[in-house]
Amino acid sequence: MTHRISRNTWTAGGIAAALLMLWFVTTGDTASGARLRSDPEALKLLRNAEGAARTTPYEGTQFITAWSRSGMATTSLVKVMHVPGDGTHMRVQSTTADQGGQMFEADDSERTGGLTGYTPKMLDLLARNYAVVRAGEGEVSGRTTSVIEARRADGTAAGRFHIDGQTGLMLRRELLDQQGREVNLTFFTEIRPVVPKAQFVTASAPRTVEAPWAHQLAGADLGSLRYHGWPVHSDLPDRLSLYDARQLDGDGPVVHLSYSDGLSVVSVFVQRGTLDADSVADWHKATRGGRTVYLSDTVQQRAMWASRGYVFTVLADAPPPVVDSAVAALPHGETGFWGRLSRGLNRLTSWANPFA
Amino acid sequence: MTHLGERLTALVDGELGHDERDRALVHLAACDQCRAEADALRVLKRRLRAMGDALPAESLLSRLQAMGEPGDPLPPEIRRLPGQSRVPALTRPRDTRPVAGRPRSAAAACRRLPRGRYLVAGAATLAVLGIGSAAFAAGSDPRSLPRVAPSVEQFAVEHALTSGDVPLTDPKPAEKTSDSP
Helix, strand or coil: CHHHHHHHHHHHHHHHHHHHHHHHHHCCHHHHHHHCCCCHHHHHHHHHHHHHHHHCCEEEEEEEEEECCCCCEEEEEEEEEEECCCEEEEEECCCCECCCEEEEEECCCCCCCCCCCCCHHHHHHHHHHCEEEEEEEEEECCEEEEEEEEECCCCCEEEEEEEECCCCCEEEEEEECCCCCEEEEEEEEEEECCCCCCHHHHHHCCCEEECCCCEECCHHHHHHHHHCCCCCCCEECCCEEEEEEEEECCCCCEEEEEEECCCCEEEEEEEECEECHHHHCCCEEEEECCEEEEEEECCCEEEEEEECCEEEEEEEECCHHHHHHHHHHCCCCCCHHHHHHHHHHHHHHHHHCCCC | CCCCCHHHHHHHCCCCCHHHHHHHHHHHHHCHHHHHHHHHHHHHHHHHHHHHHCCCCHHHHHHHHHHCCCCCCCCCCCCCCCCCCCCCCCCCCCCCCCHHHCCCCHHHHCCCCCHHHHHHHHHHHHHHHHHHHHHHHHCCCCCCCCEECCCHHHHHHHHHHCCCCCCCCCECCCCCCCCCC
């Protein structure tokens, strides 16, 4: 009897342990955090690159290209000048762009990443979702770099960064899909870490000062939006987490929800209303998740549709499958009795628990 | 002289045939012992019938029985033996007879559907209808919504600024490149 009881106890304990392990494996961050170990030195280099972008004077030419799902490449060339304490002056001189322009981003904002392609918040997500490791040395524009890779759980590289050995600046950034192909590439074709000669030009020339929308949305604001029916998701597929939310106030407010896994960035802009057909005249119609959306593959992947009284605009720097999953997960307009019932139930649920 | 014996009971119960009853009655007329016994039986029968009349009403019985549901006797208390970690689950032999052949318990036989179940079912139906109606009403598309033309270029700048990238305007796609994936 004692042996049988003991065996039963072990069996029950084993099953419980197996279920616990299954739960850890199938649920998100804790499992991935435990499984994907990052190199602290690699993370430190990335953090320093974000700081160096604000504290180092430099001027150079940045080459930005992205590949769409159809294989089309879109390229832009940007002249960049940075003066510490002042800001970054950018002049788009794209060979394939039909319009350029110049912009200025002030240094007073610590939220942006200084053209590194990530912000401090995104860096936290990167460390959570990927194994960030050093991968030897490389060379960009004649300068020796430390190569850092963000690797998936299967060991494949999802992102690759080149950090300048002298200045700590980010000189090259690659976003790779599951097959190892580049889907987004940003690098300096030339860079000089000196105080830009054109500083006086930056200061005196007419310039468009760009800054993120000032009205940041905190947790309570997002809860209030949900309560009033706005579709605000905390997460999207492929471990995309909401890391920033802002609102452009005005007659028709626009809510900007920023999602990232640390590498890919998906911006969702939500407005109240119905979609003006002229806005998507040059976009092509496609089906995502069984519903109609309008797509435009430029240097970003873009999607637009209207649903349930809201207009959604998605801009993404991410592999196409990631964008597709995100678009499919966002609300789309069901019709008929069941669609209306489903809409109503969702609305009632959000009223009952606005923070869900 | 032979006494009536068991036929006396049959006589009192009125179960004797016509001729036999006549013969019994003739015997009773001549036999004091049997007559006294017959009188005693009749008195007993009257009393029994009187007791039957005094039984409680059927509805009262039903209510009393319903109060006792589930009515099954409590299982006997089983003590653990020294060294025994748990009490045996079975407290009586397993009933292997077909379900149809098993005797129904008194409580089950007299079980009535309690009124509470109807109340619960009614309340649940009302709740489903209520929630459904509320959801249908809440799911209506608001009318007179503004027509929106999203300012994609403005969004692109905002997207870049919040992701640490260069704010780009809208470039046109280049021709397909050979090194593209």
